[in-house]
Amino acid sequence: MVYRVPDSFIEDLLTRLDIVDIVGRQVPLRKSGANYVACCPFHSEKTPSFAVNAQKQFYYCFGCHAHGDGIQFLIEFQGLSFIEAVETLSAELGIPIPLDANQRTEVEKESRLLQLTKLVASFYQQQLREHSAAQHAITYLKARGISGKIAKTYGLGFAPPGWHSLSKNENFTDEQIEDLKTLSLIIPDQSGNHCYDKFRNRIMFPIYDKRGRILGFGGRVFTQEEPKYLNSAESMIFNKGQELYGLYQVRAFNKTYETLIVVEGYLDVITLSQFGIHNVVATLGTALTEAHVDTLFKVTSDIVFCFDGDKAGQEALKRALHLSLEKILDGRRVRFMCLANTEDPDSLIRKIGTQRFLKKIDESIPLGEYIFKIAMEPLQLHHAEDRVKLATVLKPLLMKIPGNMFRQMLLEKLASITGIAPEQLIDKRKSNFSYNKKQVPATRALVSPAYKATALLLHRRSLVHLVHDSKEIQGIDIPGINLFCEIVNILQQNLHISQEAIVEQLKAKAIEAMEIDKMQATIKLIPEEGMEQEFIGNLNLLFRRASELLTDNLLKKAQEENLSPSEKIELKALLQKLQTMQSAVA
Numbered sequence: 072m073v074y075r076v077p078d079s080f081i082e083d084l085l086t087r088l089d090i091v092d093i094v095g096r097q098v099p100l101r102k103s104g105a106n107y108v109a110c111c112p113f114h115s116e117k118t119p120s121f122a123v124n125a126q127k128q129f130y131y132c133f134g135c136h137a138h139g140d141g142i143q144f145l146i147e148f149q150g151l152s153f154i155e156a157v158e159t160l161s162a163e164l165g166i167p168i169p170l171d172a173n174q175r176t177e178v179e180k181e182s183r184l185l186q187l188t189k190l191v192a193s194f195y196q197q198q199l200r201e202h203s204a205a206q207h208a209i210t211y212l213k214a215r216g217i218s219g220k221i222a223k224t225y226g227l228g229f230a231p232p233g234w235h236s237l238s239k240n241e242n243f244t245d246e247q248i249e250d251l252k253t254l255s256l257i258i259p260d261q262s263g264n265h266c267y268d269k270f271r272n273r274i275m276f277p278i279y280d281k282r283g284r285i286l287g288f289g290g291r292v293f294t295q296e297e298p299k300y301l302n303s304a305e306s307m308i309f310n311k312g313q314e315l316y317g318l319y320q321v322r323a324f325n326k327t328y329e330t331l332i333v334v335e336g337y338l339d340v341i342t343l344s345q346f347g348i349h350n351v352v353a354t355l356g357t358a359l360t361e362a363h364v365d366t367l368f369k370v371t372s373d374i375v376f377c378f379d380g381d382k383a384g385q386e387a388l389k390r391a392l393h394l395s396l397e398k399i400l401d402g403r404r405v406r407f408m409c410l411a412n413t414e415d416p417d418s419l420i421r422k423i424g425t426q427r428f429l430k431k432i433d434e435s436i437p438l439g440e441y442i443f444k445i446a447m448e449p450l451q452l453h454h455a456e457d458r459v460k461l462a463t464v465l466k467p468l469l470m471k472i473p474g475n476m477f478r479q480m481l482l483e484k485l486a487s488i489t490g491i492a493p494e495q496l497i498d499k500r501k502s503n504f505s506y507n508k509k510q511v512p513a514t515r516a517l518v519s520p521a522y523k524a525t526a527l528l529l530h531r532r533s534l535v536h537l538v539h540d541s542k543e544i545q546g547i548d549i550p551g552i553n554l555f556c557e558i559v560n561i562l563q564q565n566l567h568i569s570q571e572a573i574v575e576q577l578k579a580k581a582i583e584a585m586e587i588d589k590m591q592a593t594i595k596l597i598p599e600e601g602m603e604q605e606f607i608g609n610l611n612l613l614f615r616r617a618s619e620l621l622t623d624n625l626l627k628k629a630q631e632e633n634l635s636p637s638e639k640i641e642l643k644a645l646l647q648k649l650q651t652m653q654s655a656v657a
Contacts, residue, residue, distance in 0.1 A: 150281060330374070
């Protein structure tokens, strides 16, 4: 559940937290002078450059410059949202988050449902140990090589045969029975007078979120019945398009996430774990989603997709490729492990063993090679027409890649294969905006968010009412920011001033107008109905950059000398602001 947390509560929470304790649970810290130090958990290094300061209650890495307070550490290290991090820490301290009546009702219901799924999971686990019909399920698991230890790690259970193991279970109260209906774990019949269990005679797989809470269940038959897999219905606590099976266990096995392997099924995850490969997660019986990819990149910079070798699995790999393209920042890596038609990860590791399987993971095809491989397969590149077709197919895909260096390398590869000059493949409209003025060529200057916002503002002057205080962003290191702020000031005083008069005022103040007519041409492709949202997006970029610069300056000062009380308050407020911005983007 997402809701607004009062700033005063965040201030109080940060005052009570001990950042050394928070970080120390995840990272082995040792005392060194005024700080505690360790090798940075956010990048690979051999010499410790990660420092935690108990007095100032923040961490800072002198290598990768990761920094923040206790809340930010949980966001970055555990991949939590801002709200999840606050909930986790407030629960540890026993401080309730202040909520209005509606929020409190929703939170209490969510808590009640999560407690119920925990009870149901315990019930299924007990049935696997004690029910007379569970022996068939145990025999099946043993035949698949699943040990009791791994079954316990993943919380496996058994839904007994029969229609009423849950619906007529005397251990559940009337309110819990109604909540079981809400979760669709029991289902009313057509008359509405009776209910029956959704899961019957199945091996049960609890689905945990990254905080270890049980959101729902997957059930698998061990006979020839259909459907083979059955999943919990979506509810207020479970959205299968956002969760990844096994991610919680990955954290339990290993605190670092150098690589995550993504497979399709529950048993793929469990079997690979049984064979000693614990960095594995799976989608929940649904196609990979953008939210899945975002979650993966919150905890690792290296993803390997290893789906079944059948036609459906290969199509799923292609979907993973397309979803990954817009997430590939420089420094991130995505690879694809292509299996034979009859293979899946479960069967393959049984056949070749752990070491050979890991070798195949290492030999997985990088995204840059895979996208060329599937695009070139149906073509005959000795024909000029097919080389042009290859460029036509790949160019728009490659231009989606946000990582400038990686995108440029792939475009150069495409130019080499097709014989088309690289400059003909570069999309001049693709933003290469950098905050470093020295790195912004004159021909690319107009892609700055300040110039975009200015062009939109001149086109639709009523947008100026969305700018509350331009002083916060005045003078930040972004091309065109002074021009934008001055035009905001002019329009706030006179919304109907002519463009010629605006240019004259700019000249009088020695502010470069940057060919306003040319600048306005950069927004001609934006539909009228999308201009306000585009303006807000660029405005948010400017204010975020301003907050980042102020934060960096205060953090650097804190490394050299003690901050004043007012500066400490300002730093906490800035960190909170950046965390809120990050949460909103995620």
